[in-house]
Amino acid sequence: MSAAKKVLIVGGGIGGLSAGIALCRAGIAAEIVELQSEFNVYGVGIIQQANALRALDALGVADEAMRRGSPYGKVKMCAPHGFQFGETGTPPIGRFPSHNGISRKILHDVLYEAAQENGVVFRMGITVEHINNQPDQVEVQFTDGSSGTYDLLIGADGVNSKVRNLIFGQFTPRYINASVWRFAFPRPAGLETGYMYFGKKTKLGLIPMTADTIYMFVVSSEGEDNPFIPEEELVPRLKAYLEEYSAPFVQEVLPQITDPKGVIYRPLETLMTPAPWYKNRVVLIGDSAHATIPQLGSGAALAIEDAVVLAELLEKESAISSVLEQYMERRYERCKLVVDVxxxxxxxxxxxxxxxxxxxxANMGALMGKTLMVLTQPI
Known part of the structure; x- marks a missing residue:
């Protein structure tokens, strides 16, 4: 029987919700504190490869994610004018397809509903102020003046994690001189899978989100200064990047890019926290431990896998110290591979x-294919 009876999760994003669901399904009481007073999910869409769906299945939500999303096969890799020269993606795993595209908000809704159904306790509008991290328990002071004592604290509060900084010291994410632009559209007729187009200065993807919607992403290099782009420049700059793409699907959606508030722009940052990701009774999961850029479409998948593995070990093993050692053995190299590649x-x-x-x-296709095959292996 696990020594963890009561666990605090800091952060109510994909990783935090997954951890709450997994813990409650394992018979462990889980409480999530979320800094935002209400959920306002940032972003457009997300790519779930077969390994992500396998992890979601361990939470009991894979079928619902596919029902509300858009399962599809491998991504077609194309020249700017539309000629297909290859394809990429993990092979199907069992009954799970190569990919499921889904709105970030819809995925969050699926996980939040499951967390509520499984008994996760939510405390919105607060986070941790001080952590007294002891060998046998963790005492927490919250920003609203309250306090609590827990058997384990899970930091799932993202790339700029406060938990990480309080317990492990300051680790600054690294801007990698590239940014991603995203925009959502109605789904064009005939778009049956994901498409990726490789231009001279950018790459562009069209990804199904639901039966009726898709999102576009464009990866560009914006220089070395992690640039801020004023709202009034978002539409013209994005359209300028799209000028070289004459592929029919791109041309069909291009005129719809008119509202700068629909352009989701984000400089890309990466972080690999040194091992171990735990100290006494505090452990990190997801972006707080290993933030990756979207070249392999695996950031959210790794966070979900972290949560599944940690809860599985806590359910089976009585000693928390042993659980955290095993967690690192199963997660570190896999996550580091994705970040490095x-x-x-x-x-x-x-x-x-x-x-x-x-x-x-150097062979991008071969490196991607080899890494994605590794991700099909059991977690």
Missing amino acids: SNTLSEWEQMEWKGLPLPEG
């Missing part, structure tokens, strides 16, 4: 955009 792919992309030769033996 994603960074390498981004570096190679930017070299190509600058007209520089790639390192000898």
Whole structure:
């Protein structure tokens, strides 16, 4: 029987909700504190590859995510004018397809509903102020003046994690000289799967989210200064990047980009916290431990897997210290691989955009394929 009877989760995003569901399903009381007073999900869409669906199935929500999302096969890789020269994505795993596209808000709703059904306790509008992290328990002071004592604290509060900074010290995410632009559209007739187009200075993806909607992402290099772009420049700059893409699907949605408030722009940052991701009774999951850029579409998947593995170990093993050691053994190398390969792919992309030769033996397709195959392996 687990020594963890009561667990505090800091952060109510994808990783935090997944941890709450997994813990309650394992018979462990879970409480989530979320800084926002109400959920206002940022972003447009998300790609769930087969390994992400497998992890969601362990939470009992994979079928609902696919029902509300849009399952599809491998992504077609194309030239700017639409010629297909390859495909990418994890192979199907059992009954799970290569991908499921879904709105971030819909995925959050699916997880939130499951968390409520499983008995997760939510405290909105507060977070941790002080953590007294002891070998046998963790005492927490919250920002509303209240306090609590827990067997374990899970930091799931993102790339700028307050939990990480309080317990492990200051680790600053690294901007990788690239940014991503996203915009949602009605789904064009005939778009049956995901598409990725490779231009001279950018790459562009069209990803199904539901039966009726898709989102576009564009990855660009905005220089070395992590630039802020004023709202009035978002639409013209995004459209300028799209000028070289004559592919029919891109041309069909291009005229719909008119509202700058619909453009979701974000500089890309990466972080790999050194091992171990735990100290006494505090442990990190998801972006608080390993924030990755979207080159492999695996950031959310890794957070969900972290939650599933941690809860599985807590249910089976009585000693929390042993659980956390095993958690690191099962998660560190897998997560580091995704972070490192994603960074390498981004570096190679930017070299190509600058007209520089790639390192000898560099092969983006082969590296992506090899890494995605690793992700099909059991977690």
